[in-house]
Amino acid sequence: MLQSVATGGQSGGSHPHTDADLLAASVRKDQRAFALLVERHFALVYRVVWRQMNGHADAEDVAQEAFLRLWKNPGQVREAGALKGWLLRVASNLVTDRFRKAPAETLGDDDVFVDGRDNAEEALGRRQVATAIDDAIAQLPERQRLALTLVHFEQLSNAAAAAVLEVSVDALESLLARARRTLKEKLNPQKQLLLAGLAAEGR
Amino acid sequence: MTGPQMSDDELDRLLSAATRPVVPDGALARLNARIAREGGADNVVALQRSVKEPPRQSSRLGWLAGLPLAASLVLGIYLGSSGAGPGFLPDTAYELLSGVNLEDSMSGIDDVLSVAEESST
Numbered sequence: 620m621l622q623s624v625a626t627g628g629q630s631g632g633s634h635p636h637t638d639a640d641l642l643a644a645s646v647r648k649d650q651r652a653f654a655l656l657v658e659r660h661f662a663l664v665y666r667v668v669w670r671q672m673n674g675h676a677d678a679e680d681v682a683q684e685a686f687l688r689l690w691k692n693p694g695q696v697r698e699a700g701a702l703k704g705w706l707l708r709v710a711s712n713l714v715t716d717r718f719r720k721a722p723a724e725t726l727g728d729d730d731v732f733v734d735g736r737d738n739a740e741e742a743l744g745r746r747q748v749a750t751a752i753d754d755a756i757a758q759l760p761e762r763q764r765l766a767l768t769l770v771h772f773e774q775l776s777n778a779a780a781a782a783v784l785e786v787s788v789d790a791l792e793s794l795l796a797r798a799r800r801t802l803k804e805k806l807n808p809q810k811q812l813l814l815a816g817l818a819a820e821g822r
Numbered sequence: 823m824t825g826p827q828m829s830d831d832e833l834d835r836l837l838s839a840a841t842r843p844v845v846p847d848g849a850l851a852r853l854n855a856r857i858a859r860e861g862g863a864d865n866v867v868a869l870q871r872s873v874k875e876p877p878r879q880s881s882r883l884g885w886l887a888g889l890p891l892a893a894s895l896v897l898g899i900y901l902g903s904s905g906a907g908p909g910f911l912p913d914t915a916y917e918l919l920s921g922v923n924l925e926d927s928m929s930g931i932d933d934v935l936s937v938a939e940e941s942s943t
Binding site: 648653654661683691749750802807813 | 827828830832833835836837839840841842843845846849850852853854856857858860861
């Protein structure tokens with residue numbers, strides 16, 4: 620079925636199909652087309668869920684659940700341009716539901732992901748700094764954390780992030796401002812130490 | 823000793839040090855496997871578009887059947903108002919009715935139990 624999409628889709632690039640093509644094929648239960656959508660968007664959804672769940676091991680499961688809901692009913696996404704926002708909205712709602720059922724667990728040392736660089740001393744310093752920042756972010760209220768994640772870490776526009784949170788752009792900017800103010804207050808006592816740690820690593 | 827308030831630039835530098843989660847190995851394969859297990863099962867059932875029934879042809883028979891009913895009503899009103907009612911039934915019927923003591927006759931569901939008791943004894 621995907622071949623029929625390919626003939627009518629865009630050419631060039633590693634993914635010649637648009638989200639619209641892939642969504643249309645997914646409506647027809649084309650698993651290959653859906654696999655391309657997964658490949659394209661899973662990492663973003665996973666990162667947002669991970670941040671919302673403070674690195675909890677269930678982040679993968681929640682991200683998967685968002686995609687399964689899309690697979691079961693791709694017709695819910697009326698415009699392919701809204702797909703990313705739809706996935707993020709569903710995923711963040713799933714996180715909220717899960718936290719409602721079970722209180723959030725904080726990020727444990729064993730759950731911290733390292734980025735693959737293997738200099739032990741440098742990794743330790745970086746990891747301590749990262750843990751301090753992660754902890755401060757984890758203590759933000761849920762919606763402030765989501766706003767910060769979407770705009771700061773995932774580079775979504777304010778309008779796109781507001782759509783995910785289902786608030787106005789003004790409300791999103793307010794969430795962001797409060798998140799940043801709270802982070803400054805929390806991190807300010809360790810500011811010199813943390814910045815020195817970053818400087819030592821050449822950041 | 824916290825020092826001066828943190829600037830936006832300093833906060834951005836610190837945020838850049840936050841953990842960047844990476845998708846666990848095999849996550850996409852696990853998701854695709856779940857999707858394959860789900861297969862084409864769709865939990866959304868498309869509702870049949872309701873078919874509008876064609877309007878029924880109005881039957882003239884209905885009006886014809888109403889004619890004797892209407893005539894009967896008119897006749898009843900006429901007879902009732904002219905006082906001719908009592909002579910309608912045969913004389914034997916009036917004789918039978920005059921002999922009935924309504925208080926002794928059965929009066930409804932309350933009598934069912936007594937009748938049942940009587941029949942069981």
